Amino acid sequence: MKKHVKGEVVRIQLRLNGEERSARCEPRTLLSDFLRDGLGATGTHVGCEHGVCGACTVQIDGVASRACLTLAVQVDGRAVDTVEGLADEQDCLSDLQEAFRRNHALQCGFCTAGILMSCDDYLRRKPDPSEAEVRDMLSGHLCRCTGYTNIVKAVLETAAARLGRTTPAAAAA
């Protein structure tokens, strides 16, 4: 049994994008704040702080979750993946990120990190989604720039490419 009292400064250790990291925080510290302020991983954005907007979505043990509705103490010892870990190396994009770029699926980019983490988990579980299913999954994210059309295109294009069905847009790129 783990017990932390009010206000105690706790050391939290987690595997962030495959790397063991630790920092200190209070029991009440949200995972979203811990990532940004404790570990300096500012790729995860903080929007509404009550689970509605989706900007802070990260993966906990591979599962897309709201970092603002999770306490840092809850992920002690677990794996957390954020947008910083999507591409294999520095200055590269993953196939999903590349599809977002190609399709102009982001404008201001505030919501994008969360959306990418949702899509990454979703496509692993559902490699060949319909457009309606992609839109349903995206309903957990607010984007005020794009109107979603290009995000949907980017996700479907990534799925098609991974399944070896190259779409015209991808072929042109």
Add this chain to the structure above:
Amino acid sequence: MKPQAFDYVRPDSAEEALALLANSGPEARILAGGQSLMAVLNMRLAQPSLLIDISRVPDLNYVKVKDGKDAYLAIGAAATQASVEWRSSLVQEVPLLAQAFPHISHFQVRNRGTVCGSVAHADPSAELPLCLLALGGQVVLRTRKGRRVLAAEDFFQGMLMTARHADELVEEVRYPLAVAGQRYAFTEFSQRHGDFAIVAVAAVAGPDGIRFAVGGVADRPRVIVLPRLQGSELDGAINDFAWDLEARDDHHASAAFRRQLVRRLGREVIERTMA
């Protein structure tokens, strides 16, 4: 928006969680998926002194079929909504739940939110309590000293209010399995997909009658048993029930709009079960 400070305990077993509940009184709150509770804490609508995090308790993390005369799907307190939703057999086991899940918040929230947590939270618009009531399901409450099993109808007592005592854990909820000859339908109206329902309805039709349940109107989900009516007789019965729910105006919708949704959506789900 940050939660007020609290003590945090993460027990390793259900017994440890129950001992903590027994010793800490009403100021303690169980934290499971946190998809309702954390939002409430962030907005400081609640300021518990102790959070008991059961999300990693292995003996509460299960989803299993209990066979027998009254077979049911047993869902433990730490089991996420996603772990039920993504069961390939769910559509045969509890078809009403399979229909309701896409309406419950969003993919990212169902990944972490628990079924027992939604039932314990008892939001009058929530889909999981409504389905539990429509199916005549049960809630298992456990203390250090023992368990009691309540019918959903007795468990839900009002807006965010249940029959749970401060030292009790909602250990398990039981959704009755599909029965041959019964048909199930669910739908809801919300302003945006994934929002809380303004009105949600479920119908369970068997040879003897129809259990018709409505959420989002009264202070808790409510159910009525109707004979197998049709046409204007059915409309009349749904209309009477819509008025019995004593809808109120609020900033989401007027009482009259809610009654109209009950009439329209109610007729739709009942007809779907009788088609």
